Amino acid sequence: MAIVLALIGIAAGLSVFTAMAYLRSSPPTVNFASGHQAGKPVDLTLQTVGTIGFGAHPSWVSYLTQDPGGKWVHTTLWDVPAHTQINVTILQYDTGSPLRNQFYGQVTGTEGGTMTLNGTVTSLIDSNSGNGLGHTFTIPTLGINVPLYGISSSAKNPCSAAPCTPNYDHNTVKFSFVTPGPGQYPWQCFIPCGLGYLYGTGGPMQTIGYMDGFLKVV
Ligand SMILES: [Cu+2]
Numbered sequence: 001m002a003i004v005l006a007l008i009g010i011a012a013g014l015s016v017f018t019a020m021a022y023l024r025s026s027p028p029t030v031n032f033a034s035g036h037q038a039g040k041p042v043d044l045t046l047q048t049v050g051t052i053g054f055g056a057h058p059s060w061v062s063y064l065t066q067d068p069g070g071k072w073v074h075t076t077l078w079d080v081p082a083h084t085q086i087n088v089t090i091l092q093y094d095t096g097s098p099l100r101n102q103f104y105g106q107v108t109g110t111e112g113g114t115m116t117l118n119g120t121v122t123s124l125i126d127s128n129s130g131n132g133l134g135h136t137f138t139i140p141t142l143g144i145n146v147p148l149y150g151i152s153s154s155a156k157n158p159c160s161a162a163p164c165t166p167n168y169d170h171n172t173v174k175f176s177f178v179t180p181g182p183g184q185y186p187w188q189c190f191i192p193c194g195l196g197y198l199y200g201t202g203g204p205m206q207t208i209g210y211m212d213g214f215l216k217v218v
């Protein structure tokens with residue numbers, strides 16, 4: 001009886017430990033803040049892909065982050081310095097669709113209220129024409145929204161697994177913004193791109209490392 005009880009106790013302990021380890025696990029944070037010289041802008045390069053192709057959910061859409069060494073990391077968490085200009089480049093490899101809420105077709109909160117889409121200055125995308133939007137880059141608490149134009153659904157050379165390289169069909173979006181004081185600012189995509197989940201808003205739309213993350217201003 002004592003041995004059986006001890007074994008049950010050990011099994012219960014292991015189950016709790018495993019569950020906690022899972023809950024503790026989180027994508028890594030890419031550090032753009034340490035060694036930063038005051039007054040210098042920070043370059044933040046991201047990509048958005050239709051299928052990540054590896055990890056726990058290989059079929060999910062995702063963002064990826066390029067670390068300062070140039071390596072692509074599957075994460076949406078960044079440490080950035082306060083009161084600093086962030087020059088963002090997003091390589092958008094996914095197809096698009098019309099928006100449910102046209103509000104997210106506007107560029108807001110960026111320097112000049114604009115972005116460049118493949119080099120052309122733009123402040124609005126009409127998602128009902130052309131390829132529609134693949135994703136958005138949105139930081140609600142800072143009023144920042146940037147719509148990411150989709151690639152053509154008949155693109156000849158789409159990327160099927162991340163990290164994608166620029167020889168695959170993509171759109172290049174660039175914009176800048178200035179970080180506020182220290183704090184954690186959640187950001188996310190507002191296109192319901194969680195295919196196969198209720199209203200497209202589950203799965204990758206609810207998971208840090210895929211379609212949402214934190215701008216950690218330090
Ligand atoms: Cu998305």
